[in-house]
Amino acid sequence: MIALSPPRPAVTPIAGPASGSVPTPPSAAAMGTRKAGFYRHDLDGLRGVAIALVAVFHVWFGRVSGGVDVFLALSGFFFGGKLLRVALNPKSSLSPIPDLIRLVRRLLPALVVVLAACAGLTIWIQPQTRWxxxxxxxxxxxxxxxxxxxANTASDYLRAGEAVSPLQHIWSMSVQGQFYLSFLLLIFGFAFLFRRALRTHLRSAFVVLITALTVASFWYAVVAHQDNQSLAYYNSFARAWELLLGALAGALVPYIRWPMWLRTVVGTVALAAILSCGALIEGVKEFPGPWALVPVGATVAFVLAGANRHSHPSTSAKLPWPNRWLAAGPLVTLGAMAYSLYLWHWPLLIFWLSHTGHKHASVLEGTVILLLSGVLAYLTTRLVEDPLRYRAPAGAGPTPVLSIPWRKPSAGWWRRPTLALGSTVVLLGVALTATSFTWREHVTVQRASGKELVKLSKDDYPGARALIKHQRVPKLRMRPTILEAKKDLPKSTREGCISTFTNPALINCTYGDPEATRTVALAGGSHAEHWLPALDILGQRHHFKVVTYLKMGCPLSTEKVPLIMGNNAPYPQCYEWVGKTMTKLIADHPDFVFTTATRPWNIKPGDVMPGTYIGIWKQLSDNHIPILGVRDTPWLLRDGDPFQPADCLASGGDAESCGMKRSEALADRNPTLDFVTRFPLLKPLDLSDAVCDKEICRAVEGNVLVYHDSHHLSATYMRTMTGELGRQMGAATGWW
Structure with missing residues (x-):
C-alpha cells in the first residue's frame, strides 16, 4: 500500500491548519487605519470562526475546513501590512532586530510548552517505534x-505508513515563520537599497514587487499541485501567495472607498464562503491549488469590507453587519486564544485516538477534547503567552492587543515577562532539543548493530525455515529488533537504485553475479524490490545477474491513471515510467523478468490478479521474454487500515496478536494460476507458505521479524526465504 501521506484516522492528517495568530500585537496602523484607537475586533472574531472550523472539522469530520488558509491570509495581512507602513517609512529604522525579537516572544513560548507536553504524552502513550x-x-x-x-516524509515510501504525528499541524506555523523571516529580510533589504533612489515611490515599487511574487507563487502552486499535490500541500513556495495576498490587502486598506451596501454584500458573501468552504471543497486534495482562492479570497474580501478610508470608527458601530457580528465578545475571545487552541487541539485528538485505538472521535469524546483544548489554550494564553509577550514600562498604558475580553492587563508583574517564567521556557526548549538529539543518537547506536543481521546464525534465527522445514526455534530475542526494523532494507534502497515518487528516471543497478551471462530483470515497485536480498544470494550462488528496474509504488501495469494505493492519489508519473521501462526491458531482452503478479483487493479480503497486468505480460510474451510472476506478500490491515507489527510488538503485543488471519490477506488459490494457459511464458511463484501458516500470518517467525513496516518484508526475513525461492525458481527456469 502506497501512501504519500500518513494513513487517515478519524481526521484528515495532512490538513494541519496554520497557527492563526498574529506575530506582533496589532496597532492601529497594522489594521490599515490612520487614526489611533481604531481596532478591528471583527478580525479577532474571524480568527475565532476559523479556529472553530479547524478544530470541529478535524475532530468530527476529517476534512480540511479552509481555516488554515484564512489564518495564512490574516497573518500576511497583519504582519506584511504593518511592515509595508513601517519599514518603508523614510523616517523609520532599517533594523529588523526588534521585529525578530517580537516574533520570538510571540511564537516560541506557547510552542515550547505544548511540545514539552507532547513529549511526555508520547513517552506515556506511544510505542518506542514512534519516538x-x-x-x-x-x-x-x-x-x-x-x-x-x-514533505520529505510524504515522498519517502519507507516512512509513508507511519501513524499520524501529533505535531503534524505545526507545518503551517513553519510556513508562517519562514514567511515572516523572508518578508522581513526582503522589505528591509529593499528599503536599504532603494530608499534614496525611489524616495516617494518606494512603497509603490515594493507593492509591485510583492504583486509579482504573489502571481509567481500562485502559478507555482498550480503547477506543483498538478505535479504532486501531496508535496505541494506542505511547500512554502506554493503557500507563499496566500500570505502575500494578505499583505497586499494591507496595502490596499487605506484606499478603500466602498459604500456601505457594497461592503455589506462583500462581507456577507465572504463570510458565507469561509463557513461553507470545508463542506463544499475537498481541501486535502485541492489545496494549495486554484480552489484555495476561495478561503483566501474570501478572507481578503472580508478584511476590505470592514475598511473604509473615510470611516475609521473607534467602535464597530459603522462596520457592515457581518463584520459587526464577528466583533461579538465570544468570537473575539475565541480569536484571542486561537494560537494556543490551535496548538493544543490536534495533539490531544491524536493522542486520544492512539490511546483508545479508535478511528473516530465520538460526539462525547470530541466534545471533551475540544473543552480540554479550550481550557489549556486559555491557561497557556494567560500564563505563558501574555506575560512573555507584552513588555511595557511600569505605569504605561496598555498596548492595544488581542487580549481576552474578561481580563484587562494590569500594572505590575502581569504585564512584564518574569525571569522565572522566561527561564523555565528556555530550559524546556533546551531539554526538549537535547532529549530529541539524545534519542536519535540512541536509535542510531541500536541500528549500528543491525549490520550483523546478514550474519545471523541459521540455527538461532531460522525465520521462514521454521515454517517451510519446521526447523526448531530456540528462545532468543527477535531480530531485527523493533528499533532495527525501520532500516532493515534491501541494498537497492540504501544505494539509491529505486526511483522515488518524484524521480522520473529509470535506474539500473546490478546485483547477484555481475559477470554472469544470464540475467534476471527485477522490475516494478517496492514489492518487487523487497525480493532482492534473496535474489542477490541466489544470483551469486547460481551465477546470474539481477538488474533492477524499480520505482516506488509503481508495479508494471498498463493503467493510464495509476492511483497510489492507500490514499488513491493520482500517480501519472508511474504510467510514464512504465512506458520507458517496458521499452528498455524489450531492448535489453533479459532471460527472465521477475515481477509481482498479484495485488490485495481494496474492497474485500484476499488478493487478485489486476487486469492491467495482462497488457504487460502480453508485451513481454510477444517479445519472447519469460516472466517470473511472484505472488505478492500479505499486506497487514486492521479494520481496513495498515498497521505496523513493530508498533504492535512495542506496545506489548505478541507474534500472533500482531499478525493477521491468512484468509483476510490471501485467497485460497493463487489468482495467477488462472492465466498460465493463456501465457505459456508466465511462470508463477508463490511463497505464501514461507510467510504464513495455514491459519495466520504472524509478525515473527523463527525469531525473525517478518515485516519492517505494514507490507514490506524485512531484508533479514527475506534472506531466510532464499532456499524456498531458489527451489521454485530452479524449477521455473531450469537453470539448476
Missing part, C-alpha cells in the same frame, strides 16, 4: 521547518 519520528518532528517544529520534514 524517533516525534524527536525528528520536535526538532523540525522548533526549527520552523516542519513543513519540509513532512
Amino acid at each position: 524517533e519520528t516525534f524527536a525528528d518532528q520536535s526538532l523540525a517544529s522548533l526549527g520552523y521547518y516542519q513543513n519540509w520534514e513532512l
Whole structure:
C-alpha cells in the first residue's frame, strides 16, 4: 500500500491548519487605519470562526475546513501590512532586530510548552517505534521547518505508513515563520537599497514587487499541485501567495472607498464562503491549488469590507453587519486564544485516538477534547503567552492587543515577562532539543548493530525455515529488533537504485553475479524490490545477474491513471515510467523478468490478479521474454487500515496478536494460476507458505521479524526465504 501521506484516522492528517495568530500585537496602523484607537475586533472574531472550523472539522469530520488558509491570509495581512507602513517609512529604522525579537516572544513560548507536553504524552502513550519520528518532528517544529520534514516524509515510501504525528499541524506555523523571516529580510533589504533612489515611490515599487511574487507563487502552486499535490500541500513556495495576498490587502486598506451596501454584500458573501468552504471543497486534495482562492479570497474580501478610508470608527458601530457580528465578545475571545487552541487541539485528538485505538472521535469524546483544548489554550494564553509577550514600562498604558475580553492587563508583574517564567521556557526548549538529539543518537547506536543481521546464525534465527522445514526455534530475542526494523532494507534502497515518487528516471543497478551471462530483470515497485536480498544470494550462488528496474509504488501495469494505493492519489508519473521501462526491458531482452503478479483487493479480503497486468505480460510474451510472476506478500490491515507489527510488538503485543488471519490477506488459490494457459511464458511463484501458516500470518517467525513496516518484508526475513525461492525458481527456469 502506497501512501504519500500518513494513513487517515478519524481526521484528515495532512490538513494541519496554520497557527492563526498574529506575530506582533496589532496597532492601529497594522489594521490599515490612520487614526489611533481604531481596532478591528471583527478580525479577532474571524480568527475565532476559523479556529472553530479547524478544530470541529478535524475532530468530527476529517476534512480540511479552509481555516488554515484564512489564518495564512490574516497573518500576511497583519504582519506584511504593518511592515509595508513601517519599514518603508523614510523616517523609520532599517533594523529588523526588534521585529525578530517580537516574533520570538510571540511564537516560541506557547510552542515550547505544548511540545514539552507532547513529549511526555508520547513517552506515556506511544510505542518506542514512534519516538524517533516525534524527536525528528520536535526538532523540525522548533526549527520552523516542519513543513519540509513532512514533505520529505510524504515522498519517502519507507516512512509513508507511519501513524499520524501529533505535531503534524505545526507545518503551517513553519510556513508562517519562514514567511515572516523572508518578508522581513526582503522589505528591509529593499528599503536599504532603494530608499534614496525611489524616495516617494518606494512603497509603490515594493507593492509591485510583492504583486509579482504573489502571481509567481500562485502559478507555482498550480503547477506543483498538478505535479504532486501531496508535496505541494506542505511547500512554502506554493503557500507563499496566500500570505502575500494578505499583505497586499494591507496595502490596499487605506484606499478603500466602498459604500456601505457594497461592503455589506462583500462581507456577507465572504463570510458565507469561509463557513461553507470545508463542506463544499475537498481541501486535502485541492489545496494549495486554484480552489484555495476561495478561503483566501474570501478572507481578503472580508478584511476590505470592514475598511473604509473615510470611516475609521473607534467602535464597530459603522462596520457592515457581518463584520459587526464577528466583533461579538465570544468570537473575539475565541480569536484571542486561537494560537494556543490551535496548538493544543490536534495533539490531544491524536493522542486520544492512539490511546483508545479508535478511528473516530465520538460526539462525547470530541466534545471533551475540544473543552480540554479550550481550557489549556486559555491557561497557556494567560500564563505563558501574555506575560512573555507584552513588555511595557511600569505605569504605561496598555498596548492595544488581542487580549481576552474578561481580563484587562494590569500594572505590575502581569504585564512584564518574569525571569522565572522566561527561564523555565528556555530550559524546556533546551531539554526538549537535547532529549530529541539524545534519542536519535540512541536509535542510531541500536541500528549500528543491525549490520550483523546478514550474519545471523541459521540455527538461532531460522525465520521462514521454521515454517517451510519446521526447523526448531530456540528462545532468543527477535531480530531485527523493533528499533532495527525501520532500516532493515534491501541494498537497492540504501544505494539509491529505486526511483522515488518524484524521480522520473529509470535506474539500473546490478546485483547477484555481475559477470554472469544470464540475467534476471527485477522490475516494478517496492514489492518487487523487497525480493532482492534473496535474489542477490541466489544470483551469486547460481551465477546470474539481477538488474533492477524499480520505482516506488509503481508495479508494471498498463493503467493510464495509476492511483497510489492507500490514499488513491493520482500517480501519472508511474504510467510514464512504465512506458520507458517496458521499452528498455524489450531492448535489453533479459532471460527472465521477475515481477509481482498479484495485488490485495481494496474492497474485500484476499488478493487478485489486476487486469492491467495482462497488457504487460502480453508485451513481454510477444517479445519472447519469460516472466517470473511472484505472488505478492500479505499486506497487514486492521479494520481496513495498515498497521505496523513493530508498533504492535512495542506496545506489548505478541507474534500472533500482531499478525493477521491468512484468509483476510490471501485467497485460497493463487489468482495467477488462472492465466498460465493463456501465457505459456508466465511462470508463477508463490511463497505464501514461507510467510504464513495455514491459519495466520504472524509478525515473527523463527525469531525473525517478518515485516519492517505494514507490507514490506524485512531484508533479514527475506534472506531466510532464499532456499524456498531458489527451489521454485530452479524449477521455473531450469537453470539448476
